[in-house]
Amino acid sequence: MKLRKETIEIQEQLGAYCRTGIEQELPGITPGRIHHYRRLISNVVNDTLRTAFPITVAALGDETWLLLVEDFFSAGVPQTPQVWKLPLEFYQFHASRESGKRLNLPFLDDLLYFEWMEIEIHTMPDRPYPDFVNEGDLLKDTLAFNPEYEIVKLEYPVHTHPVREARELKGEYFSLLYRMPESGNVQFLNLSALNVYIITRLQEEKVPLNEIKNEIARVAGIESGRYLDDALTKFSGDLLERKMILGFKEK
Amino acid sequence: MKTDKKILKSASMVAGALLTTTLATTPSFGADILAYNSLGSGAQVRSHLIDMNSNQVNPMETNALKFAELKCGEGKCGEGKCGEDDKKEDAKKSEATKAKTTETATESKSAEAKCGEGKCGEGEKKETTKKSEKK
Numbered sequence: 001m002k003l004r005k006e007t008i009e010i011q012e013q014l015g016a017y018c019r020t021g022i023e024q025e026l027p028g029i030t031p032g033r034i035h036h037y038r039r040l041i042s043n044v045v046n047d048t049l050r051t052a053f054p055i056t057v058a059a060l061g062d063e064t065w066l067l068l069v070e071d072f073f074s075a076g077v078p079q080t081p082q083v084w085k086l087p088l089e090f091y092q093f094h095a096s097r098e099s100g101k102r103l104n105l106p107f108l109d110d111l112l113y114f115e116w117m118e119i120e121i122h123t124m125p126d127r128p129y130p131d132f133v134n135e136g137d138l139l140k141d142t143l144a145f146n147p148e149y150e151i152v153k154l155e156y157p158v159h160t161h162p163v164r165e166a167r168e169l170k171g172e173y174f175s176l177l178y179r180m181p182e183s184g185n186v187q188f189l190n191l192s193a194l195n196v197y198i199i200t201r202l203q204e205e206k207v208p209l210n211e212i213k214n215e216i217a218r219v220a221g222i223e224s225g226r227y228l229d230d231a232l233t234k235f236s237g238d239l240l241e242r243k244m245i246l247g248f249k250e251k
Numbered sequence: 252m253k254t255d256k257k258i259l260k261s262a263s264m265v266a267g268a269l270l271t272t273t274l275a276t277t278p279s280f281g282a283d284i285l286a287y288n289s290l291g292s293g294a295q296v297r298s299h300l301i302d303m304n305s306n307q308v309n310p311m312e313t314n315a316l317k318f319a320e321l322k323c324g325e326g327k328c329g330e331g332k333c334g335e336d337d338k339k340e341d342a343k344k345s346e347a348t349k350a351k352t353t354e355t356a357t358e359s360k361s362a363e364a365k366c367g368e369g370k371c372g373e374g375e376k377k378e379t380t381k382k383s384e385k386k
Contacts, residue, residue, distance in 0.1 A: 059304040113257055118293045151259040162303040188290035193269045195287050200262040235285040
């Protein structure tokens with residue numbers, strides 16, 4: 001049903017009041033009661049965001065947290081009609097305004113993003129699984145990876161350290177998040193750059209580990225020998241057990 | 252957008268990190284150069300990080316823990332009314348058998364799902380969501 005122009009205007013004014021708290025006269029509103037709308041909506045937004053970012057809340061404390069929420073709520077103009085996506089908009093808002101830099105919380109982007117990614121991986125649409133068999137050779141056969149994963153690159157190790165320590169450890173860190181095939185639970189791995197290199201190269205080339213072994217040795221600065229074979233077998237075998245690798249592609 | 256920069260899709264994006272980190276963190280041939288660590292499930296990671304961050308000078312630590320427990324919106328669907336206890340036990344059992352990941356980590360109070368799907372009937376809901384997304 002198409003709303004009248006006047007109705008749309010009133011709705012927008014009410015929305016603006018709920019976000020900013022700046023009172024204005026609205027037709028049909030009983031004096032002294034309008035603040036309840038703001039209180040109720042603000043509670044819903046705050047609860048949703050607290051639920052999505054409990055680590056950030058713990059790390060920042062309530063005062064700073066409320067500052068971030070208030071800033072987002074009043075100036076962010078959330079667009080999504082899906083409440084579960086509100087945390088993404090929260091992250092994007094503060095990343096674009098460089099709130100972390102302004103508040104001297106350089107790790108803020110990473111922390112919000114890391115927390116959002118769990119929701120993203122948990123809720124994302126299914127990705128097609130490859131055909132695979134359970135029996136095979138970890139070095140000689142092409143590995144079939146679980147497609148429901150993302151590797152997140154972080155500047156601060158907020159996934160392994162409390163923020164007080166993480167802020168002093170600026171660098172390049174990698175966390176792999178993937179969805180378990182049956183339960184849908186999200187699992188987290190803390191990877192080295194070399195681990196990430198191997199996984200991404202295997203995904204790009206779709207070849208057995210043996211075929212990129214020399215390249216890995218060169219990148220790692222070691223000889224391609226039995227030591228590397230053992231390390232690769234252990235690494236890929238472990239990922240297989242964890243269901244990040246599903247099995248082996250059919251020949 | 253900044254979001255995309257943080258997701259790593261190509262091996263070339265890790266080239267810089269390889270130069271600075273791999274060799275530096277590879278102590279010797281005796282150590283496993285491909286060693287990595289599992290952080291566990293979402294609930295375990297949350298519990299661990301909240302705990303670590305709450306130990307800092309932070310007056311709101313108790314609140315933060317409380318929020319962690321409510322992460323999946325359970326407060327709204329009526330905690331305890333929809334077989335939550337059974338669900339928690341089931342989750343613990345399956346976590347124990349399926350995820351070898353965190354032998355030492357204790358199962359947290361925080362629920363697995365964080366997306367507002369709810370603790371109660373989370374599995375069913377997820378299936379429904381997926382089906383509808385396929386459509």
